[in-house]
Amino acid sequence: MPTVIVEGPKIGVEEKRELVRRITAVITEVYGVPHVTVLIKENPPENVGIDGELLSDRRKG
Amino acid sequence: MPTVIVEGPKIGVEEKRELVRRITAVITEVYGVPHVTVLIKENPPENVGIDGELLSDRRKG
Amino acid sequence: MPTVIVEGPKIGVEEKRELVRRITAVITEVYGVPHVTVLIKENPPENVGIDGELLSDRRKG
Amino acid sequence: MPTVIVEGPKIGVEEKRELVRRITAVITEVYGVPHVTVLIKENPPENVGIDGELLSDRRKG
Amino acid sequence: MPTVIVEGPKIGVEEKRELVRRITAVITEVYGVPHVTVLIKENPPENVGIDGELLSDRRKG
Amino acid sequence: MPTVIVEGPKIGVEEKRELVRRITAVITEVYGVPHVTVLIKENPPENVGIDGELLSDRRKG
Incomplete structure (x- = not known):
């Protein structure tokens, strides 16, 4: 702990x-604790809905 | 916000x-707020346990 | 399964x-499965950040 | 309910x-309730950060 | 990592x-890794819906 | 989206x-997208287990 879960689109390595690197620096400084786990969750655009519409449909428009 | 995470099996587009569309309508009406994010998480049946058994094993039975 | 997690502000019973009732109806119809769990998470406005600002600070503005 | 989410690396079936089987046994005994859902989340090593470094980079070192 | 999130009702210390203790033992043995974080989430019965009904309403019935 | 969930101990406002402010800056720069939601989850020390022990027990030691 702390554990940070980032739900976003696909990104490169x-x-x-x-x-x-940067999220861990922020967490370490704000919480004053050394151990930080970050989980990056990559969501395909057809699995994300924004205001009632799939992200994959929005991009087509 | 609000953000809704749906953990279920695989489904079609x-x-x-x-x-x-429908989850967003419910959230908008119940909370009375405009911005809604929905994240659809598709779990393979061998990654889901129901009452001690993998879903992928149950279906074989 | 499916399990739905709703991250939102505080609401009444x-x-x-x-x-x-309504989220379960949607899930049951879209997934065609009978068992649905919904977890309602109530986040205090000082624990939610929108575009870099706490929700509790925004409302003061 | 209860629902258990396990965030870990890839594992075999x-x-x-x-x-x-074992997580469900623990939950059933500690909570004294019959229905348990377990969701196994497999995270690729390049999507996990430990103390500021990707797990995929650590293993190379 | 691994991180285990347990969504359940309120329990005693x-x-x-x-x-x-027991979840950590299972994770350590199955994954063969030493560091395990467990987050226990206690959900009030009026924040949990099972098959369309609040847990707090079910108990009254 | 993106949505960031931070699971940590209690902190001040x-x-x-x-x-x-800082997490949003990092997300905006790395993902190149404008809208970011951060959910801060404060876990009491008796609800967090590290390597098999409650955080609340560790601190007593």
Whole structure:
């Protein structure tokens, strides 16, 4: 603990590396604790609904 | 916010579209707020346990 | 399964009752399965950040 | 309910079977309730950050 | 990692102690990894819906 | 989307404000998208297990 779960779209490994490095720095500084776990969840656009519409349909419009 | 996470089995894109449209309508009416995110999580049957048994084993029985 | 987690603000018991009844109806029809669990998570406004700001600060503005 | 979500690395089906059987036994005994759902989430090592580093980078070191 | 999230009703501290001890033993043995985090989430019965009904309403019946 | 869930111990409102501001900045830069929701989950130490022991027991030691 703390554990951070990030629900977002797909990203590249370079972005994942940066995300984990920077999120961990923020958590460590704000909470003042050393151990941080980050779980990156990549959601395909047809599995995400924003205001009633699939993200995969929005992009077509 | 609100954010709704649906943990279920795999479904087709038509079902996802209907799910997001209808869940969003319910949330908007009950909470009285405009912005709703729905995340559909599709779990393979060998990753789900019901009452001690994998869903993938149950279906074989 | 399916399990639905709703992350939102605090609501009254009447709203919870309606939310569970209607979400369950949608899930049952879309997935065609009988057993549905809904978990309502009530987040205090100082624990929710929207676009970089606490919800509790936004309302003051 | 109860619902148990296990966030871990990839595992084989035999491990999943054992995990679900044993977790369910623990939950049933501690909570004294019959219905238990377990969701096994398999996270690729490049989607997990431990103390600021991707698990996939750590293993290379 | 692994991280285990248990969504259940309220329980006493003795049950929490047993739950964490036993879940951790299962995870350690099945995954073969040393570090395990367990998060116990206690849901009030009016925040849980089972098959369309609040748990708090069911108990009255 | 993206939505970030932070599972940690209790913190003060000043820490929450900083957490949301900084996490949102990181997400916005890494994902290149404008809308970010952060949910801060505060877990009491008797609801968190680390390596088989409740956090509330560890602190007594």
